[in-house]
Amino acid sequence: MISLHDVSIKQRVVSVTGSIPSGHSCHILGPNGAGKSTLLSLIAGLLIPDTGQVLIRDAAINTYSVDALAQFRCFQQQQQNTAFNLTVKESVSFFGQRLSIPDYLEHALEIHTFMHRPINQLSGGEMRRVQILRCLLQVVGALERGEALVLLDEPCQGLDYRHQLLLFELFAQLTKQGNTLIISHHDLNHALHYADTVWLMKDGGLHASGNTKDVLDPLRLSEVFSCHVQRFDITQDHALFQTCLE
Template identity: 40%
Template sequence: MTTRNTPSKKLLPKGQHDRKSAQVSAYDDNASEASGPNASGFSYLSENGLKNSTEERCEHVLSVTNVNVAARLFVKKLEARKGECIHIIGPNGAGKSTLLLTLAGLINPDAGEVSLYNKPMSHWTLASLSSVRTVLAQHSESSFHLTVKEYLSFYTVIQQRPFVPALLEKALEVSGFLDKILTRLSGGERQRVEICRALLQIWPQLERGEGIVLLDEPLQGLDIRHQYALASLVKALCVKGNTILMTSHDIALSANYSDSLWIMRKGEVFAAGEPRAVATQNILEKVFECHFAISKHDNFLEIQVCAPISL
């Protein structure tokens, strides 16, 4: 029998459970309409990529309606709200990456629609998209023969001081190897650099609480301390108003560091909502086919994964 670590009370982000939970409705055709104006006739980004006031009023940052991707992703309705921290979990092949990349505008669905600020993804130019949302794809390591500093400098504002913003450095600790060649870093170090790169791409927007971040398995390869540091960073960025979606295989961490959990199985969202409502023994056992022991504490959900059901 194996058990998973659960975060101690101390590790939980401040105010996590006080914060008004931004609920996500899956399969709910009656989910409330976005509070922003109708997409038609509105320009959500000015020429230089700066947002106008219409965007500020759009509560649903990303929405998915009746999406089908090559018979491997079927989503009737999902919405991510401004400032929401969403973790997407599910077994291998459940469709997490496919959903994330579809939300990022990197996969075009065969049917249905993905909208960003009420504007269909197909109406966004890649340049406009890149100025408001950033993506960390799985296995997105670059193989350039560059130092970490040279690589990251492609994504930073010229003469930005400090080179790596303090909030990022606190969680990712990349400053110690800025002069190292990218390809000579360890797997976990590379992953921290790639996460840093993704966040630097829209750092001015993230500082203003206007960014959208999609991270595919960012915890992969990170040691336990950096896993929790990253989860805290993600949560802190969302508290500022940024919207972040990340996929994960760490059910306990995700249940404790998200506002919403999207639980996927076989290309569909099996359950979505506030972690305490959806990370139940019944749902987790159905989706992951493992036995779980779950205890609800005041400040955290203790989730232990026991033996696979079929073994």
């Protein structure tokens, strides 16, 4: 689905090369300022690299029209402002161009309890759920066909534990259907349990990439995040990371 070949933007992203197959969930991890948001913007086609090339479905991203990309690629950015004082229902209808929310999205995002409240009266977590919903509704047809590319920059920002888990269960469901998800965040445990592959960034470069369990090595993570990272194996199939300052 996605491949990057020696992609760079001066002082932001350095020589990133990698690929993500269709139907996979790739989690991008790294400290603040590592280049995660910039890399997502490059993959989304919102930024043009100084060098290198981004390919989607074996075609350079700049060969797609804006309309063609919007049919199957959506991008929830970390910072989003709503210019209009709409209710949630009006906002969803305006941005998603539909009046109803598919049951599987409503189950994961639980929007119905505040559908008639103005956007500017929502909590940070409620607003984040609305933003994710609007993002997914943009490509809902492609999602249901298992053909969507979903890019999310720190989607759990402001969410409580329940809604984080509901969200990542939704992501797992979407990838099982064949959709490709690329998600940046800071939770090692979510990555361990939900990512098919991990891209670990540091200083604008790709420090490591590949199989989740291989990339999430405690020594490597301790180096990248400049703190002590320990992995505790609870059972054969379940583990947890704990972090602390040394």
